[in-house]
Amino acid sequence: MPAQLMPPLDNRALWAATGSCPIEATMEIVGSRAAMLIMREASYGTTRFDDFAERAGMAPATASAHLAELVAAGLLSRESYQEPGARRRAEYRLTESGVAFVPVILALFQWGAKYRAVPDGLTVAHAACGADVRVETRCTRGHEVPLDELAIRLSR
Amino acid sequence: MPAQLMPPLDNRALWAATGSCPIEATMEIVGSRAAMLIMREASYGTTRFDDFAERAGMAPATASAHLAELVAAGLLSRESYQEPGARRRAEYRLTESGVAFVPVILALFQWGAKYRAVPDGLTVAHAACGADVRVETRCTRGHEVPLDELAIRLSR
DNA sequence: CAGGATCCCTAAGGATACTG
């Protein structure tokens, strides 16, 4: 039905020219289910160790390992802080590159909501105006780009 | 630095209300590196078995297993065809839901290109006008939504 | 609360070889 997306090309020639594939590089960091769920939680505002483990439904050891990896990869920051009179706590927050990762989460969310999850489920909204949010593919000239009009190329 | 994204909330209450998390549901299908790379290839226009295995750099058995899974999940279609005088071939193409998955690929691409891969690497362009393409978060009223103004909610 | 240590176990996936 959808004819074809982009002319067939030999990607390996392209990857060879640049040294690495951005998608593969990304998948090396968040390619596991656990890492992606941690990023989901962080995107929802979770900051505490136990909350990550509990809400993402994983063992503390798993949460620990993946939180450390994501901190090392620069997507999360770990700061320990202490409110006066309380004990020390650690908190994990999205860094700038972590925030930049949110569109990935959103794209996964959007696809799953449409093709996998129950209808009338969750939506993501623009807090300021209340309207639903979706990810769009748009070019720098402002056109919304149909998915069959994408072309990959070397930028130089 | 990026303060926080969305007010902290207990997602489990939300997931319980709807039955499943769209992101988890999506990760069950394409949560493995191999499956995602197959989707990358399909998005680039690869259609033949051997090309998938070779370009995604995986053993034929692995390619076989994941192609079958993705066909079963409805993201790819498998058709065998026969050009007159030639032998039968099988070809895998994106279905409608497979095309809808492209923004995920694009978001991963965009993040990796910015934070992981070499600069001056690959870009994705709008074939019709030549300008670079990126994924944007935009609400239905047309605002481009800063990532710290997203709010998740139950749609009913 | 925020983990570290240990154990175990299964599934993902590479390598190699073979077939219609």
Add this chain to the structure above:
DNA sequence: CAGTATCCTTAGGGATCCTG
């Protein structure tokens, strides 16, 4: 070309228990 079959290794990740 489009796979199947077999073997084998590793990493992901659950369960449990312990600690500052």
